[in-house]
Amino acid sequence: DGGITQSPKYLFRKEGQNVTLSCEQNLNHDAMYWYRQDPGQGLRLIYYSQIVNDFQKGDIAEGYSVSREKKESFPLTVTSAQKNPTAFYLCASSPSFGEQYFGPGTRLTVT
């Protein structure tokens, strides 16, 4: 089955700790994306990557970091510098100029 997997579905961390969210796709898509969604809100783009070893900041990149060492994988690290990290995080992928396909999301709670 082709698709996008995100793990874990729920993640709990203490304030001041860095945490890495996993995103894997087996759709052979070139581009991958990370979004943040807050309750009752739309999606805000954090980072995106068009090819391996390259990525660009989105609208709210501060306090986040990413890597793209393999085509299939695009992990997101939420650092301690992110002031309000509790949110629902969505990963997506797309072929060039195509629609985006989303993973099931990871709900991060930082206390």
Place this chain on the structure above:
Amino acid sequence: GDSVTQMEGPVTLSEEAFLTINCTYTATGYPSLFWYVQYPGEGLQLLLKATKADDKGSNKGFEATYRKETTSFHLEKGSVQVSDSAVYFCALSSPEYSSASKIIFGSGTRLSIRP
């Protein structure tokens, strides 16, 4: 810059009612238009799309027509079901955004269907 505006929710309807969720856009060039649906606690799923003017996207009884003259892409369904309760996002993607299909999303419209 490019933007998408969709009607604010929540929208509450009775089962079998007719649904319209309005969406208008501002874009340079000729964008592709999408409707995504998000069920509680899940990621977004592509519901339908249209890539050029006058195209009609359709899926699962939902339809939307790409209207360039009114810059609109309204979502419609003739008879809604309780299982259609979800948040619906209108979105656009423009080839102006280099090779990645960067998508601009609307703020979402929450739809609740009463039995």
